Amino acid sequence: MSFYLVHGGTSLYKMNPDGTSSAIALPTGVTMLSTRPARMAILGRSVVVVNGSSINLAVDAFGVARPMSLVPPATPPILAATGAGTLNGKFLAKYTFGIKNEYGKLISESAFSPVSVESATLVNQIFRAYNVQNSPQSQVNVRRLYRTTSGADGTAFFPWVDIEGNTIHEVLDGLPDAGLDAVAARTDLGSPPGTSTDSYLEFIVEWKGRLWAKGSRDIDNLLFSSDGTLYGWPAANAIPVKPVGGDQYGCTGLIRRRDEMACGRRDMLWKVLGSNETDFRLVTLVEGTGIVSHDTVKVYRDIGRFLAEDGVYQWGPAGVESLVDEDVAPWFTTDDFFNRSQFPNAFARINPNDVTYDLFLASAGQTTIDRWISYDIRSKKWLGPHKTAAFTPSDGGMIRDTNDVRLAIIAASDGYFYKQTPGVYTDLASAIDLDITGKAHSGDDPDTEHVWKRPTVYTGVEAAGTLSITPSVGLLTAAEQSAISHDLTKERRVHRRLGVGRLAKLRFRNNENNQGCTILGYEIPFHPLGRRNR
Amino acid sequence: MANPKGKIACFGLGEKGVNLVKSPLHLDDGELTSAQNAEFFRNRGRGGIRKRSGLARFNASALGVIYRFLNIPLPATVTTTILAAVEGTGVETWVISTNGTSWAEATAPVRPSRATKHVGVNFTGVARKIASLDGRIYYPADDFTQYPAANHQAPPIRFYDGSSQGEVCQVPNNPSVGDTTNAYNVECMQTLNGTIYLTTYDGLSAGAQQCGRVFNLDVRTGTLNQIGPSFGDGAGDTNPGDVSLRPFSIGWALGRLWLGMMNDSGSLVAAKIYSIRPGIDAAWTLEATLAANEPIVVSFAEYRGQMYAGCGAGALIGPRIYVRAAASGAWAQSDQTAKVNSTYGFYVGLVVYNDELYAGYFETGAKFIIRKLSAPGGAWATDRDLNTLLGLFGSVGDSIVVGSAVYYVVMSGSGSYGVVRKNAGAWAAVADFVTVIGSANGVIGYTVL
Numbered sequence: 016m017s018f019y020l021v022h023g024g025t026s027l028y029k030m031n032p033d034g035t036s037s038a039i040a041l042p043t044g045v046t047m048l049s050t051r052p053a054r055m056a057i058l059g060r061s062v063v064v065v066n067g068s069s070i071n072l073a074v075d076a077f078g079v080a081r082p083m084s085l086v087p088p089a090t091p092p093i094l095a096a097t098g099a100g101t102l103n104g105k106f107l108a109k110y111t112f113g114i115k116n117e118y119g120k121l122i123s124e125s126a127f128s129p130v131s132v133e134s135a136t137l138v139n140q141i142f143r144a145y146n147v148q149n150s151p152q153s154q155v156n157v158r159r160l161y162r163t164t165s166g167a168d169g170t171a172f173f174p175w176v177d178i179e180g181n182t183i184h185e186v187l188d189g190l191p192d193a194g195l196d197a198v199a200a201r202t203d204l205g206s207p208p209g210t211s212t213d214s215y216l217e218f219i220v221e222w223k224g225r226l227w228a229k230g231s232r233d234i235d236n237l238l239f240s241s242d243g244t245l246y247g248w249p250a251a252n253a254i255p256v257k258p259v260g261g262d263q264y265g266c267t268g269l270i271r272r273r274d275e276m277a278c279g280r281r282d283m284l285w286k287v288l289g290s291n292e293t294d295f296r297l298v299t300l301v302e303g304t305g306i307v308s309h310d311t312v313k314v315y316r317d318i319g320r321f322l323a324e325d326g327v328y329q330w331g332p333a334g335v336e337s338l339v340d341e342d343v344a345p346w347f348t349t350d351d352f353f354n355r356s357q358f359p360n361a362f363a364r365i366n367p368n369d370v371t372y373d374l375f376l377a378s379a380g381q382t383t384i385d386r387w388i389s390y391d392i393r394s395k396k397w398l399g400p401h402k403t404a405a406f407t408p409s410d411g412g413m414i415r416d417t418n419d420v421r422l423a424i425i426a427a428s429d430g431y432f433y434k435q436t437p438g439v440y441t442d443l444a445s446a447i448d449l450d451i452t453g454k455a456h457s458g459d460d461p462d463t464e465h466v467w468k469r470p471t472v473y474t475g476v477e478a479a480g481t482l483s484i485t486p487s488v489g490l491l492t493a494a495e496q497s498a499i500s501h502d503l504t505k506e507r508r509v510h511r512r513l514g515v516g517r518l519a520k521l522r523f524r525n526n527e528n529n530q531g532c533t534i535l536g537y538e539i540p541f542h543p544l545g546r547r548n549r
Numbered sequence: 550m551a552n553p554k555g556k557i558a559c560f561g562l563g564e565k566g567v568n569l570v571k572s573p574l575h576l577d578d579g580e581l582t583s584a585q586n587a588e589f590f591r592n593r594g595r596g597g598i599r600k601r602s603g604l605a606r607f608n609a610s611a612l613g614v615i616y617r618f619l620n621i622p623l624p625a626t627v628t629t630t631i632l633a634a635v636e637g638t639g640v641e642t643w644v645i646s647t648n649g650t651s652w653a654e655a656t657a658p659v660r661p662s663r664a665t666k667h668v669g670v671n672f673t674g675v676a677r678k679i680a681s682l683d684g685r686i687y688y689p690a691d692d693f694t695q696y697p698a699a700n701h702q703a704p705p706i707r708f709y710d711g712s713s714q715g716e717v718c719q720v721p722n723n724p725s726v727g728d729t730t731n732a733y734n735v736e737c738m739q740t741l742n743g744t745i746y747l748t749t750y751d752g753l754s755a756g757a758q759q760c761g762r763v764f765n766l767d768v769r770t771g772t773l774n775q776i777g778p779s780f781g782d783g784a785g786d787t788n789p790g791d792v793s794l795r796p797f798s799i800g801w802a803l804g805r806l807w808l809g810m811m812n813d814s815g816s817l818v819a820a821k822i823y824s825i826r827p828g829i830d831a832a833w834t835l836e837a838t839l840a841a842n843e844p845i846v847v848s849f850a851e852y853r854g855q856m857y858a859g860c861g862a863g864a865l866i867g868p869r870i871y872v873r874a875a876a877s878g879a880w881a882q883s884d885q886t887a888k889v890n891s892t893y894g895f896y897v898g899l900v901v902y903n904d905e906l907y908a909g910y911f912e913t914g915a916k917f918i919i920r921k922l923s924a925p926g927g928a929w930a931t932d933r934d935l936n937t938l939l940g941l942f943g944s945v946g947d948s949i950v951v952g953s954a955v956y957y958v959v960m961s962g963s964g965s966y967g968v969v970r971k972n973a974g975a976w977a978a979v980a981d982f983v984t985v986i987g988s989a990n991g992v993i994g995y996t997v998l
Contacts (some may be wrong), residue, residue, distance in 0.1 A: 017620050017622050017623065018623065018624075019618050019620055019621060020618065020621060020625075021612055021615060021617075021618040022615070022617045022618065023613040023614065023615045023616070024612065024613020024614055024615040025613065026612070028612055028615060030608065030618070031626070032613075033610035034609055035608075035609070036608060036612060038609065038642065049614065049616075051616075052616035052617045053616055053617045054617060055619040057619075057621065057622075057655075060619055060623060062619065067616055067617065076621075076623045076624070076627055077627050078719030079958070082934065093787060110912070114803050115743075116743075118681075118682055118683070118742075118743050119740065119741050119742035119743045119744075119801060120742070120743035121743075143876070144780055149956035151691065153557060162929050166993060168759060174804075175804075175837050176804045177802075177803055177804040178803065178854050178875070179802050179803065179851045179854050180853040180854035180855075181853075181854075182850070182853035182925065183853065183855065183875045183925075184853050185853035185875055185876055186803065186875050187574040187875065187878045188803075190826070194830055195827060195829070196829060205826045242829070248910065267724060275836065278991055280565075286671050294998055304559050310617075340641065341568075341570060342566065342567060342568040342569065342570055343568070343570070344569070344570055344571050345569040345570070346569065362682075366647055369588060369589075389588070391566065391589055394564065394589065395876050396564070396565060396566025396567070396589070397567045397584075398566055398581075398584040398587050399567065399569060399583075399584060399585065399587075400585060401584075401585055401586050401587075402585065402586070403604060405604065406604075409614060409615050410616065410617050410618055412618060412619075412620065413620060413621070414607070414618075414620055422607070424607065426605060426613070426615035426616060426617075426618055426619075428612075428614045429611060429614075430611025430612045430613050430614065430615060431606045431607070431608055431611055431612075431615075431756065432606070432607040432608050432615070432618075433604035433606060433607065434605055434606075434607045435602050436601075436602055436603045436604065436605045437602045437603065437836055438602065439602060439603045439605065440600055440602065440603050441603045442603050442604045443603075443604065443605065443606060443696045445601055447586050447601060447603060448585060449585065449586045449588055449599075449600040449601075450563070450583065450585040450586065451581055451585070451598065452581075452582045453559065453562065453579075453582070453584045454573060454576035454577070454578065454579075454580055454581070454582070455573045455574060455576070456557045456559075456578075457574060458555065458557070459686070473560070475594075475599065476595070491573055493573070494743055499827060503842060517556075518573075519572075520573075525600060529603075531598075531599065531600055532599060533590075533594065533597055533598070533600075534562055534597060534598050535560065535562075535596070535597040536558070536559055536560030536561070536562060536596070536597070537557075537559050537560075538556055538557060538558050538559070539553060539555045539556065539557040539559075540557075541554075541555050541557065542555045
């Protein structure tokens with residue numbers, strides 16, 4: 016059964032399927048921020064947390080948080096010749112900080128320290144390696160030394176010896192060259208932004224067994240970790256996302272679907288090709304459309320959906336397609352509905368039960384996210400904008416309850432998660448304001464005056480409740496008439512005559528607390544009166 | 550939709566969604582210009598539209614502004630199970646606990662190798678370590694006929710993952726002992742540096758040399774791989790210099806596997822410490838030879854970068870803990886406990902807990918204590934006198950750290966057994982363990998799953 020990592024307030028919580036939670040102890044000096052939301056990815060049974068923490072974190076399955084990557088040693092070791100042994104010649108050394116787990120496995124390793132000054136010439140002697148610094152990060156429990164072989168050119172380092180703990184500063188060792196590990200020192204270590212507090216990773220995803228991310232400073236580069244590791248981020252693992260310097264946003268999001276991944280800027284999408292460091296590269300996927308908020312990127316059934324500056328798009332087998340051009344484009348291209356300046360703060364979720372892509376936005380004039388719209392993935396239709404009086408949404412997603420059943424969830428700024436409750440129609444004791452407006456019917460003859468007779472409205476039978484039906488009859492700008500009350504305990508009701516006018520439109524509303532409401536359809540008999548000449 | 554009969558029939562509100570692109574005049578029947586808090590539904594309702602369902606709180610306590618959350622498809626709770634292997638006349642093979650205080654008997658998996666199969670005279674009664682790695686335990690099992698009994702078999706190694714169990718492999722025979730002679734037993738089995746290592750006692754060579762080997766267990770393939778040469782007097786063997794010395798305890802530090810030898814002849818020939826870099830070194834390196842009357846290295850622990858070895862001593866010599874100096878590589882005394890009688894005394898179960906180094910010490914019928922070192926170079930102190938805690942003298946077995954507590958197995962001289970635990974700074978006997986294990990005759994190892 017799953018658990019959940021939650022960035023709540025200035026804490027990181029582990030929440031269980033029953034809703035109970037406990038704060039995760041953070042490494043000394045590490046804080047969760049109230050100014051940036053955490054973004055997370057899973058790799059190798061660990062969860063990495065970036066952006067919302069003062070440094071990158073890795074949380075294991077036991078809920079233990081460690082630095083995702085370690086600050087490397089700043090000073091080189093010093094090699095001295097001593098004692099009697101079998102080593103001859105001059106050598107170089109360097110070292111890393113590391114963390115071993117309870118089984119003694121190395122689970123994190125920093126980048127290398129500077130390389131030491133060349134040792135004095137050893138003549139049948141052993142080494143004393145000293146000036147091996149302690150890490151200021153308390154989780155470090157091993158320092159790993161590497162050295163060259165006798166007479167080598169100084170570029171090939173081999174794992175030499177581990178100094179366990181984070182206390183002592185030196186070691187004596189006379190291991191001959193032949194005893195060194197045959198595999199040279201790793202070349203895939205390195206520190207990503209967020210290793211220390213002077214920078215951070217803005218977002219991160221897992222793809223092809225690596226972590227991919229964008230740094231807060233080097234905004235035009237797509238960074239990626241070494242194969243299968245959380246902690247190895249070589250400086251060379253950076254792919255420029257062109258046009259470098261083209262705007263102030265750089266990379267804005269990543270979409271991973273199937274065996275593919277796209278990297279977005281505000282106004283274009285690149286596709287990442289390749290399978291390893293030697294051939295990862297970008298090719299243009301689409302120009303003119305990009306990602307405005309990484310948190311709106313959601314993939315469901317092989318198709319990635321995301322918010323661009325002018326609407327919602329999907330990237331699937333057919334390429335990049337707009338989901339709004341034919342129906343709700345004005346939501347995104349005018350200021351009538353939403354505050355478009357808040358698009359970068361938008362977020363989305365997949366509702367697995369209703370199979371919808373739900374996009375959370377700020378309504379016009381607002382700077383907080385207070386609305387959401389739903390794209391029905393099966394029918395390809397939009398509904399909304401939706402709202403609630405109970406809370407301010409702050410994130411959305413899916414969780415599993417104690418029965419391992421999926422629940423669509425909205426997280427809120429009040430510190431609670433809110434789950435869908437089928438059959439219950441109240442938002443924490445607040446009424447849900449259903450408000451639907453249909454088309455303006457013309458009887459296929461909009462220039463003819465009609466007598467709109469008594470409509471019949473079909474609804475689902477409820478135990479109680481009243482549906483308010485407000486007609487508008489006349490031109491498109493006709494004022495609303497007084498509302499008609501429709502008894503929701505009845506399946507079919509015939510209401511009063513609507514009146515005379517060219518067009519007729521119905522608005523359905525129910526804002527009663529704890530009241531369900533289903534509208535199955537309506538009929539409006541009419542007959543034409545004739546055409547006015549003025 | 551045209552309607553020649555002069556009637557609008559609109560029964561598809563749940564089909565077409567919101568459309569703001571078309572002019573209101575051009576919308577299709579069923580299309581909407583707004584659909585606030587509406588949802589389609591397919592549970593016998595396709596074509597209709599309804600109010601969305603409500604939103605209720607999922608968690609009972611507020612977590613502050615929730616910025617982001619992530620579903621982690623891993624078990625919500627990872628249960629740590631402590632397994633103590635027991636032997637006796639009962640059918641129980643283990644006692645098991647998930648909280649350290651409540652214990653229950655279990656008849657699965659198969660019992661580990663009994664203490665009586667640990668051949669020797671000096672050190673047979675103390676619980677051996679059992680390995681745990683990635684959600685499984687690996688241990689030498691008792692279900693074999695030990696050499697030299699008729700139809701003797703090779704010692705098996707089994708696994709258990711909490712529900713299923715099985716044999717992983719068997720210890721191969723040692724050619725230095727004889728082609729038809731099976732190894733006696735596995736002495737010690739531990740997970741070190743991410744790998745399971747074990748030591749074996751293989752028997753006596755033609756020259757009466759005690760023979761033994763060190764292996765690692767590749768859990769992916771279930772194969773044993775010998776580390777370095779065998780200890781013995783055969784061709785290619787590492788000869789420890791005395792016929793009674795053989796491999797016993799193991800530890801890991803400084804990139805090396807450390808091996809503590811045991812003199813199991815009843816003599817007091819000094820034990821030795823060897824090291825090797827598995828997969829790199831072709832030979833064992835002799836690191837230290839203990840003093841006379843110190844015939845066994847019982848346990849190792851790496852503490853703040855330095856290697857410690859807990860040893861046993863006979864005669865009137867006070868047993869010692871040795872520490873290897875990082876700067877010189879020399880082994881020196883770190884602690885010594887004066888003995889009362891001319892019997893054996895042992896430092897067992899070295900373990901780092903809360904950044905301090907602990908060791909159990911016992912001298913049968915005379916001393917029964919837990920010692921502690923708080924910082925390298927400092928002085929050891931008695932952290933708990935187990936005699937005053939339990940009201941008896943006995944032997945201290947192995948140690949294990951689980952969660953926020955450290956545990957030591959205690960075996961009294963009278964045949965009853967128990968566990969003591971330090972948690973939140975205080976030592977206490979785990980009463981339930983004694984109650985549960987009452988019918989058993991011994992604790993032969995324990996581990997954590």
